[in-house]
Amino acid sequence: MKICRRETFNAAHRLFKQEWDDAKNLEVFGKCSYPNYHGHNYALEVWVEGEIDPNTGFVVDLKTLKHIILEEIVERFDHKNLNLDCPEFKDLNPTAENIAVVIWNILRKRIDDKFKIEVQLSETEKNKVSFAGL
Amino acid sequence: MKICRRETFNAAHRLFKQEWDDAKNLEVFGKCSYPNYHGHNYALEVWVEGEIDPNTGFVVDLKTLKHIILEEIVERFDHKNLNLDCPEFKDLNPTAENIAVVIWNILRKRIDDKFKIEVQLSETEKNKVSFAGL
Amino acid sequence: MKICRRETFNAAHRLFKQEWDDAKNLEVFGKCSYPNYHGHNYALEVWVEGEIDPNTGFVVDLKTLKHIILEEIVERFDHKNLNLDCPEFKDLNPTAENIAVVIWNILRKRIDDKFKIEVQLSETEKNKVSFAGL
Amino acid sequence: MKICRRETFNAAHRLFKQEWDDAKNLEVFGKCSYPNYHGHNYALEVWVEGEIDPNTGFVVDLKTLKHIILEEIVERFDHKNLNLDCPEFKDLNPTAENIAVVIWNILRKRIDDKFKIEVQLSETEKNKVSFAGL
């Protein structure tokens, strides 16, 4: 049984590799590397897989999952500049893939190990990534 | 190859465990346990996995799958009070997880065993569950 | 200039006219009149029309509009049974049309008269109503 | 007869009034005023109202409208920082309302005066504005 909670956050970012100069960044990342940042409405789906607790009929209480996501992810990234404001991306390019890994690692520490976690993150209506751990 | 048919139904329910008193139910289930029920537009996706029949180009005819879902699930639960009207939930708390298991078990009897089935059920725009059998 | 804020609430209801017996109610309202209630995820869009305040660049601060909707509408109707729990529908059939009028009247008292208000309420993916006052 | 074309663009911005200090900006605009910007997936609907050309069956060819929107709006604002990169917002707070007015004025110059124009702009799934001229 898998359950899913969806939340959203709005953030600015640019794709940028520090070891490369601006021309190389522009060549690889295109307009995603523009120096003054752009932004997205990120939509996050967190899937948790486990057995139903016969007492509650829940895998995990979706209210609890919601509060974990709001505290750990939305509070941290909403209305932020991922490159400038978030130490997680100080040395890590904030691609959708890397953001999903960062979110997965944060949530992994807050959700009991008996549950599997999958993080789906959509950056636009057309671009989406999914990470379920290594 | 997997195929999917989506249908919807509208129902009332409350989350409620008979062995617990009202205070305990409210503590665990919050406003989902309010005594006079609330309701949802449930959106159901039924995924069927199998091989393509070379005669038709179908795994299962989606018209057939549609009629099974309408007869077995929509007819049964649409515009009903899950707690009061549906014997399936007489002794089972109608959480999204438990509703998905009930639906999976009903459909399992109507769909040939050579096909795997997965049931996805969304309760709101933010809450969703998925069950693929044990 | 018009601005819009969208919020949702989940409620149970039945369509039912007290002056009519059950057979007449069933004839007119069909399965919407089933005695044990059903429910919906209501999606509410509140549109406010007026001029842009040159100080803020807002017609009305959407955060303020959000809080008015949460306090006055979501708090009042979410996870409720409209027929049993809400005095607004004690003598008023809770059709989408009547719910929209009730919401419009509540909001009209909280939003400055210099602004026009329109309330859009969707009951399902296929049914929607809109009310902009008389 | 009205026709509509929808396009999207992704941009960074902050709400900020130059005459106010940071504390005042934070008080009025909340987290929307954070200094390092955040961002959105803006969804733009451009409605054009007029009569059907009996030769083509079109009010305006939607391909033409699409190209005007891409050239004038998406090219200008996509993957930009509205505050830093766009002279339109050098002295204008980039609220959704003000962005809609700017877009309306740009399109007004490119679309024949015999047609009325309305611009709808959504900033998030919950916030939307509409401007149809003065």
Place this chain on the structure above:
Amino acid sequence: MKICRRETFNAAHRLFKQEWDDAKNLEVFGKCSYPNYHGHNYALEVWVEGEIDPNTGFVVDLKTLKHIILEEIVERFDHKNLNLDCPEFKDLNPTAENIAVVIWNILRKRIDDKFKIEVQLSETEKNKVSFAGL
């Protein structure tokens, strides 16, 4: 008070003016004029404006409106080739605009004159038209 019912139908069409040769049609209509047709999932919203009937709490019963749309529009156009199968488009180019006018005229005969009607028709996720009569 306005109410809305949404239904969908799937049809093939091509944009094509009989008085023009193929080269001229291709120049004006582009790939929409390809000779072997293409197709769309049309989504139709029918808005009906009038007063609430105090007996029912309805402007028009949405079940009734649904049946009129299914009988008159979906039955007529669903899984059809608009150019070849539908006499309405024998001498009329099946642009979204013209389809909306045809639908509006059909529905106008079935819905009481005391109600205003507006037809919204989307052809793709990006193209939409609206017609409310002359």
Place this chain on the structure above:
Amino acid sequence: MKICRRETFNAAHRLFKQEWDDAKNLEVFGKCSYPNYHGHNYALEVWVEGEIDPNTGFVVDLKTLKHIILEEIVERFDHKNLNLDCPEFKDLNPTAENIAVVIWNILRKRIDDKFKIEVQLSETEKNKVSFAGL
């Protein structure tokens, strides 16, 4: 890590098996076999699974994936009649299942073998298929 790009195309088709006469085709495929074709807005999601390239933070650059889909799939099928214009379906019934297999095979030749591919194709809001190879 999986990434996904979504694109759309509009095409006409009919379901039809050449070895069967019209009556048999109608019996099996219903209105999907009508002789003059109907059509759909197909929505395609292409999922690519692999490891994140530490240089870019990408599994595969979504811009690259977009261009492969546009060149290989949208260019090939958009505004076409699948039965008449597309040699892929000369002897293959263009069901959603078969279209997904054809797309998967085309993309498999363009995307490095170290990546797994899954193709999801929706034909309507209610019908969807998924193919991940044999």
